[in-house]
Amino acid sequence: KPLVFSGVQPTGNLHLGNYLGAIRKFVALQENNDCIYCVVDLHAITAQLVHDDLRGQIRSIAAAFIASGIDPVKHIVFNQSAVPQHAELAWVFNCVARIGWMNRMTQFKDKAGKDRENASLGLLAYPSLMAADILVYRATHVPVGDDQKQHLELARDIAQKFNIDFQDKIRTTGTGVDMVVGEEPIHGYFPLVEPLIDGPAPRVMSLRDGTKKMSKSDPSDLSRINLMDDADEIAKKIRKAKTDPEGLPSEIEGLAGRPEADNLVGIYAALADRTKADVLKEYGGQQFSVFKPALADLAVEVLAPISAEMRRLLDDTSHIDAILRDGGERAAARAQKVMGEVFDIVGFLR
Ligand code: TYM
Structure with a gap:
C-alpha cells in the first residue's frame, strides 16, 4: 500500500481552505493507503515563538482530524514533537539543502516580510523540517493545498541530492531501493514525493477578495x-x-x-x-x-x-491525549528504523 503523510500546523483556527485543501482529502485517502497525519507543533514556533495555548491548539487539530473521519486506530495521528526523529532528520537535511533554495521559497518571503534578517532561522529552515516529516517515514504521497507545492518540490530536491551525494554509501550499507530519476535508474534511499493537490478546491480563496488565499491570518x-x-x-x-x-x-x-x-x-x-x-x-x-x-x-x-x-x-482531553500518545509511539517505531539507516548511510557511529 502506498504510504501517505501530511501535516497541519496548530496555529489559529482551522478554516474551510484547510478542510477542503487538506483534511477532506486525508479522509478519502484512508481507504486505499496507509496514512500518517501529523499535527506539526515544531513548525508552529517558526513564525511566532510564544503561544498562549499551544497544547489546546494541538488537541484541536487532532480533534478536527478525528471529527472529520480519520481513523486513528487503522492509521496514525500524532503530534510532531513526540517523535524526535523529525528534528534529527531535519538537521541532516539542513546540511543537504542549500541556503539559496530556502531563500527562494515564496512562503518564506511572505512570512518574513521586509525585515528578512530578523526572521527566525527556523522559519528559513522550515521546508527542510517539512521534508524530514515526510521522509522520516519514506512516505511517497502527500495531500496538500496548492500553497504547499513549492515546499514539496524542495522535498524532492533534498531527497534527490541526498540520494546522489550518498549513492556509494547507500549501496554499501544495503539500505536503498531501485528507482528511476528522470530516465535514469539509480539506487536511492529516499523516494521522490508525489504531491496530491488535485480536486475542485486546491486553493480556496478569501470570501472578500477572490484573488487572495483564504488564510488564518487574514484580519477580516x-x-x-x-x-x-x-x-x-x-x-x-x-x-x-x-x-x-x-x-x-x-x-x-x-x-x-x-x-x-x-x-x-x-x-x-x-x-x-x-x-x-x-x-x-x-x-x-x-x-x-x-x-x-x-x-x-x-x-x-x-x-x-x-x-x-x-x-x-475536546470536552475530555484525556481521550485526545491518549490517541496522540498511541499515534506517537507507533510513528516513532517506524521513524527510528529509518533514522538508524540514515545514521549508517551518513556514517555516524551508533
Ligand atoms: P498549514 O497548516 O498552513 O495548512 C494545512 C493544510 O491546509 C492547506 N491550505 C489550503 N488549501 C486550500 N486552500 C487554502 N486557502 C488553504 N490554506 C491552507 C495547506 O496547503 C495544507 O495542506 N507546511 C504545512 C504543514 C506541514 C506539512 C508537512 C504538510 C508541515 N510538514 C509535511 C505536508 C507534509 C503548512 O503550513 O500547512
Whole structure:
C-alpha cells in the first residue's frame, strides 16, 4: 500500500481552505493507503515563538482530524514533537539543502516580510523540517493545498541530492531501493514525493477578495469560514461573500476572469464531491441569490457535524491525549528504523 503523510500546523483556527485543501482529502485517502497525519507543533514556533495555548491548539487539530473521519486506530495521528526523529532528520537535511533554495521559497518571503534578517532561522529552515516529516517515514504521497507545492518540490530536491551525494554509501550499507530519476535508474534511499493537490478546491480563496488565499491570518473574519463557525455565521459569511453582478455560467470556461464566482463554485463542488462542471450543469443561468443559500445549506450540512464532534472530543482531553500518545509511539517505531539507516548511510557511529 502506498504510504501517505501530511501535516497541519496548530496555529489559529482551522478554516474551510484547510478542510477542503487538506483534511477532506486525508479522509478519502484512508481507504486505499496507509496514512500518517501529523499535527506539526515544531513548525508552529517558526513564525511566532510564544503561544498562549499551544497544547489546546494541538488537541484541536487532532480533534478536527478525528471529527472529520480519520481513523486513528487503522492509521496514525500524532503530534510532531513526540517523535524526535523529525528534528534529527531535519538537521541532516539542513546540511543537504542549500541556503539559496530556502531563500527562494515564496512562503518564506511572505512570512518574513521586509525585515528578512530578523526572521527566525527556523522559519528559513522550515521546508527542510517539512521534508524530514515526510521522509522520516519514506512516505511517497502527500495531500496538500496548492500553497504547499513549492515546499514539496524542495522535498524532492533534498531527497534527490541526498540520494546522489550518498549513492556509494547507500549501496554499501544495503539500505536503498531501485528507482528511476528522470530516465535514469539509480539506487536511492529516499523516494521522490508525489504531491496530491488535485480536486475542485486546491486553493480556496478569501470570501472578500477572490484573488487572495483564504488564510488564518487574514484580519477580516468575514474572509473565511472557520470549522467551528455555527450555522448562522456560515450563512452570513456566504451571503456577504463578494461576487460580481452576473449569474452563474453554464460552462466552466465562463468562470474565467471571475475569481469570486469560480471560488464559490469550487467550494460547492468540493463539499459535494462533484466537479465544477457538474455543479454548473445544475446552477448555470441562476443568480447568486439562488446559489448562495444552496451553498450555505451544503456547507452547514457538512461542517455542523464536524464542529459538534470536535466540541465533544475536546470536552475530555484525556481521550485526545491518549490517541496522540498511541499515534506517537507507533510513528516513532517506524521513524527510528529509518533514522538508524540514515545514521549508517551518513556514517555516524551508533
Ligand atoms: P498549514 O497548516 O498552513 O495548512 C494545512 C493544510 O491546509 C492547506 N491550505 C489550503 N488549501 C486550500 N486552500 C487554502 N486557502 C488553504 N490554506 C491552507 C495547506 O496547503 C495544507 O495542506 N507546511 C504545512 C504543514 C506541514 C506539512 C508537512 C504538510 C508541515 N510538514 C509535511 C505536508 C507534509 C503548512 O503550513 O500547512
